[in-house]
Amino acid sequence: MRQRDTGRYKAFSRRAFLLGGGKLALMSTLVGRMYYLQVVEADQYAMLADENRINIRLLAPPRGRILDRFGNEVASNRQNYQVVLIPEQTNGVGQTLDKLATLVPVDEDDYTRVLRDVKRKRSFVPIPVVEHLSWDEFARVNANIPDLPGVQLEVGETRDYPFGENLAHIVGYVGAVSEKDLTDDPLLELPGFRIGKSGVERIYDLDLRGKAGNSRVEVNAYGRVIRELTRKDGQPGNDLVLTIDVSLQEYVTKRLADESAAVTVMDIHTGDVLAMASTPAFDPNAFNVGLSHAYWKELNTNKKKPLISKTIAGQYPPGSTFKMIVALAAMEAGVAGPDYKVHCNGRHKVGNHTFHCWKRGGHGWVDMVQSIQKSCDVYFYDIARKTGINRIAAMAERFGLGAPTGIDLPNERAGLVPTKEWKQALRGSPWQQGDTVNIGIGQGYLLLTPLQMAVMAARIANGGFAVTPRLTRRIDEEVKPAESMNLSTAAMKVVKRGMDNVVNHRRGTAYAARIKEEDMAMAGKTGSVQVRRISKAERRTRVRKNEEKPWEERDHAMFVAYAPLDAPRYAISVVVEHGGGGSKAAAPIARDVLIETQKRDPARQEPISTSQFQGLRKREG
Amino acid sequence: MSSLGDREVRLTIGQKLWDINWGLVLLLTIVASVGFIMLYSVANGSLDPWARVQMIRFAAGIVLMFFVALIDIRVWMRYSYLIYGIGLLLLVGVEFKGTVGMGAQRWIDLGFFRLQPSEVVKIALVLALARYFHGRQLEDVSRPHYLLVPLLLVAVPVVLVLRQPDLGTAILLALGSGALFLLAGVRLWMFGAVLAAIVAAVPLAWQFLRPYQQDRILTFLNPERDPLGAGYHIMQSKIAFGAGGITGKGYMLGTQSHLNFLPEKQTDFIFTMLAEEFGLVGGLALLGIYLLILAYGYAIAFRSRNQFGRLVALGISTTFFLYVFINIAMVMGLVPVVGVPLPMISFGGTAMMALLIGYGLVISVFIHRDVEIPRRSGGGLP
Known part of the structure; x- marks a missing residue:
């Protein structure tokens, strides 16, 4: 009995040691695993634990x-x-x-x-x-x-x-x-x-x-x-x-009221844009707090296009405001001097096509200054043909036309200054004499933005320096004097004289809109741009007055100007879409804005110091 | 047949109390206290809802343990089959009247206590197998017709538990029983054969696993398979281990645990929390205590002069070991998540009761170590 149990006891003991050894081995794997997790891999897991619990x-x-x-x-x-x-x-x-x-x-x-x-x-x-x-x-x-x-x-x-x-x-x-x-x-x-x-x-x-x-x-x-x-x-x-004078800006917006228009006022020396308005506009606060559907629809369907900044993204034929460029090109080319005269009988034939002067009966004999003063189309048909399109285009480009001005705003458009090569490449047809004739009076393929028109006026006003417009003032910036465009002083004098007469001569096209205060007097140039070609039938009977046409068919009214006359400081461009004639719709706006500008005289006021502000970087693209 | 020894005929209550392994009781209390401390931390520094309840259960369990320990080992031997039968009845009962928890039928609600029959069966199976092998000669143990009965004793509860389904307990029962077969002297080649059979049966058994069980195994094999679902638990547990490092993040300062990245931390994943807050040092210390408790089981088994006592002492110890190993291996990602609690520490009533009763039996083996029980005896008292 005892003997037998002893046998069992021995067997049990052997097996117990075997089992115990197995248990110890398993325990060792636990220890090994713990060591692996808590020592070898500890850093990695500690990081994961922090990733779990820490949110940035x-x-x-x-x-x-x-x-x-x-x-x-x-x-x-x-x-x-x-x-x-x-x-x-x-x-x-x-x-x-x-x-x-x-x-x-x-x-x-x-x-x-x-x-x-x-x-x-x-x-x-x-x-x-x-x-x-x-x-x-x-x-x-x-x-x-x-x-x-x-x-x-x-x-x-x-x-x-x-x-x-x-x-x-x-x-x-x-x-x-x-x-x-x-x-x-x-x-x-x-x-x-x-x-x-x-x-x-x-x-x-x-x-x-x-x-x-x-x-x-x-x-x-x-x-x-x-x-x-x-x-x-x-x-x-x-x-x-900003370079903007917000009081002036407010005045301009108010003056434009319900017109679909663009006005730019700039300092002709520094390029500071003092006011730049495109009407109608929109309420930017509405975009920030969430636009109502009705307002969004209104903005998108309004035919006066409130969402588009017409000053930089609207492109218009400049009409007669372009005539200074043609005159300067002609004088520089030597095809017409200040004394060059043309007899205007109201018509100008090129091949079998007749181009008309805006004045039905014609202007009679006109010289260069008078041609600008009276805006005689026939005179410019003539000198444009003699100068040729490429020389006109080169002059336009020197005035910064046909390329973005580089103002610090997105979506600025370049306008268009056509050349023979351009027409061949894009239209696939050769340049015609008639095309040049049209460019002569600022129509045809030519397109400018209102801002470019203001720059053009500024460069004439400052005596031919390539000033560029800017909207922001940089830290302690020294205003670099604009580079000279190397224009003949005599030619510039003629053009400026013409612009003076446009406004201040009894026979000038904008005489009604002159500034009567002598020390604020302005010089300018009107322009009226046909939106629809005048038909032959109309010519035979009677050209409709703008007031008789539907809004969309009325002429665009243009005016560029600078003031004061003796020592110019401010240049302005006014474009009133479908406003009718430049002298009636655009010049009075320019007059009022220039008076207000000169009263406030922002260019001569001490601006806020920018030294407290960091330098500026433009966003790429 | 009645040549019983002299010393053990009758032991007074006083002698028995003197003989209780107070060292073992102390170790068990220490482990339980670690549990209280961790449960207090799980509740973010509160006795409720876990620590207090666990203390009360432990107190009740310790009393029950002493009660079990003082009863003569021969009484336990005599009622072994009866206890086993009751255990089986409860298991069958849970099939019909059980409460569904965590997608499985696992407990019977007694009003004051939720009884998990599978825990009762763990003890009952050890008792039944110990009694059976006690009555067999060493030469007979490996004979097929003698093995049929103990295999049935194991198979019936294992199948019932699997039906609940509770894979963890089923594995625990099977492995624990295997240990008893080994200790009883069953030929080693037979274990090899069974192992081979299991490997062969794996593809077949796979069909019977529930999708969530299949999922757990697949996820175990490749935790990145589902980092936001089933693999999430293991991943978070491993992170907690690593974040704890050698010395731990400090008591109640474990971020993985307290910010709830760690799941089930009052039950299955409580060791992870301990490892995060007390580090490798804390984890090894607890393992050391567990090892001492196991050593007590061995010491007691070797001192016992009857095969029943020896088998009971090591059977219970082995069950205890399996709990410890499977739980810790599971939370460290060494074995699939099968839902085995950490003994004496995880929150849970029946498991703690079962283990304390089990150790009551082990202590009883020690107190009655010199009782010699004849092989053919039914365990009756003299």
Whole structure:
């Protein structure tokens, strides 16, 4: 019995050691694995643990302000009063919304959006209910906060354009980031982040934007923020100073009233654009807070095209305002001197085609100065043909026409100064004498932007220096004197004399719009551009007056000018779409604006110092 | 047949109390206390909802353990088959009346206590097998017709548990029983044969696994297969281990645990939390304590003068070891997630009760170490 059990005991012991050895071996693998995880791979896993729990949240820096030349804010950051709701803290979302609706406007769309978000998001995530509240509304909600569990008030930032439509085409607006705006700047992926979408806001976006700050927060597995670990505030965007005088700008916009027009006023020496208006415009604030469907539709269907900045993106045949360029080309080519005379009987034949002067009976004998003063078409038909298209085009290009002026705005167009080669390449037909004749009076293929017309006027006014327009003032910038265009002083004198006579001579086309104050007197040139060719039938019977035609068929009215006469400082271009004659529709606007400009005299006022602002970089592309 | 030894005829209660392995009791208490500390941390520094309940259970369990320990080992031997039968009945009962939890029928609600029959069966199976092998001669153990009964004893509960389905417990039962077969002296080649048979049967068994079980195994083999679903738990657990490093992140400072990246940390993944907060040092210390508890089981088995006692002591110890190994291997990504708790530490009533009762039996083996039980005896008292 005992013997037998001893046998079993021995067998048991052997097996027990075997089993125990197996257990120890298995235990060793546990220790080995622990060592591997906690010592060998520890760093990698520690990093993964931090990746789990640490979220980096970007902090949007305040966007730089945009100021006018005297420091008035034209784009600033306004506090945006918002109401948000944290579902898990409410006693029912619907009930809370009902209560809120008695205090601030909560429309049906807000209801559906909030209720949808409540379902989609975790219950501790704040959901925006309404924003852009007035201070009164904000205060009302604030007073009732104890009765509104789960409701929180927040103050965000939103862009504000205090001058609204006045500067819409210059300053532009900010909007949500779209797919194609994405770069490696993480700020762009921040929900609700706004970037410049047009105007200066767009072209200087990088400077205005600033650098992102960040906040490292600890979150749990469900994404709830537990605490903030560190915080690094971002670098605010740089302020930007415009060359615009906002008071003058306001005056111009008001003066244009309901016209579909473009006006540019610039300093002929520095190139500073002091006012630049394109009407009608739009309210940039509406783009920022969310455009209503009705407003968007209105903007898009309005035949006066409020979304387009006509000053830089509108292209028009300059009409008779181009005659100075033709005159200068002719004089430089030596085909016609100041004393060159042409007899105008109202008609000019080229081959079997007859070109008409705007004055039915003709002007009789006219010389160079008179031709400008009276805007005699026949005179220019004649000298244009003698000069030839390519010499006219070369002169136009010296005045900066046919190429973008390089102003700091997006979407500027180049206009078009045609040459023989251009026509052959693009139209596939050879240049005709008649084409040159048309260019002679600023029509045909020729297209200029209103800004280019202003630059042209400025370069005449400053005696032939290649000034370029600019909208912003850079840090402590020394204004480089514009380069000379090497024009003959005598020729310039003739052209300026002509422009003087246009306005100040009793027989000048814009005499009615002259400035009577002697020290503010202006010189200018009118232009009227046919939108529709005058038919032969009309010529035989009677040319309809502009007032009799539908708006779309009326002539474009043009006027370029500078002032004061003796020591010019300001140049202006006025284009009134379908305004009728330049002398009637455009010249009076130029007169009023130049009077206001000279009264304010912004070019001679001390502007705000830019030394406090950082240098500027243009956004690429 | 009644030539019983002199010393063990009757032991007084006092003698028995004196003989209790107080060292083992202390070790068990230490492990349970580690559990309380961790459960307190899981609740972010609160006794509720886990630590307090676990303490009460432990207190009740310790009393029960002493009660079990003081009862004569021969009584336990006599009622072994009865206890096994009750265990089986409970398992069948859970089939019909069980409460579904975590997608499986696993417990019976007794009102004050949720009884998991599978835990009862773990102890009952050890008792039944120990009694069976106690009655067999060493030469007979490996004979096929003698093996039929113990194999059936194992197969019935394993199949019932698999039907719940609870793969973890089924594996635990099978491996624990295997250890008893080994200790009883079954030929080693037979184990080799069974192992080969299992390998051959794997493709067939695969068909019977539930999709979630298949998923767990596939995910175990390749955790990146589903980093947000099933693989997520293991990935997060490994991260917590690594983040803990050598000395740990500090008590109640584990980010993986406290920020809820770690799942099921009051139950299956509690060792991970310990490793994150106390590091490699803490993990090894706990393993050391477990090893000491296992060593006690061996010491007691070698001291016992009856085969039943020896088999019970090592059978319980082996079950305990399997719990420890499978749980820790599982949370470290060494074996698939099968849902085995960490003994004495994971929150859970029946498992703790079963283990304490089990160690009550081990202590009883020690107290009655000198009792010699004849091979053919049914375990009756003198």
